[in-house]
Amino acid sequence: QVQLVQSGAEVKKPGSSVKVSCKASGGSFSSYTLSWVRQAPGQGLEWMGRINPTPVKTNYAQKFQDRVTITADISTSTSFLELSSLRSEDTGVYYCARTLAFYGVAKVGVWFDSWGQGTLVTVSS
């Protein structure tokens, strides 16, 4: 069973950057795809992007394309989410999640089977 443990809460000033980590145990990290999902206070889930560590490939949601960078360190089985130019609307809980895919004859599925505990990022002056 995959376990994902995220770094602790952060408080940041508007205009700064934040870097959140997600350390995986169990399974083979180099074969994972890891996604990052955000949830603003009282709001829904929002997919931000994902990384496949080997070979390295990233995809980002258009909304975050200019401000987000997702990386992975295979040696420590850790993924990182960096979000720059922070504004108050970026306040929320950030989750990492292992991402799996199934390519069936009639349908394709991509889903999240294991989640980190979430990291609260607060952006405030």
Add this chain to the structure above:
Amino acid sequence: SYELTQPPSVSVSPGQTARITCSGDALPKQYTFWYQQKPGQAPLMVISKDNERPSGIPERFSGSSSGTTVTLTISGVRGEDEADYYCQSTDSTYTYQVFGGGTKLTVL
């Protein structure tokens, strides 16, 4: 950008059946997954690939699909089922994942 549409809220009495719908143009070609989220907790998958129940999920949870609409059905609703429910799928390029806006299930 691709969107999935859910009703904001559904209310049922204990023991009744709750149905939560999710609509999206690509759903005939993409599987849908359903997650339950309770306050302060990470999401938990309750339905996989339109209608499969992951291990440990009670039998009262089921899913169905018809064209561009998928439905999560909770039969014999219990108080512990009160939560937010999100559908999730992928776009036609299999690159971008998307969540519905979420449905708050209230057990009266």
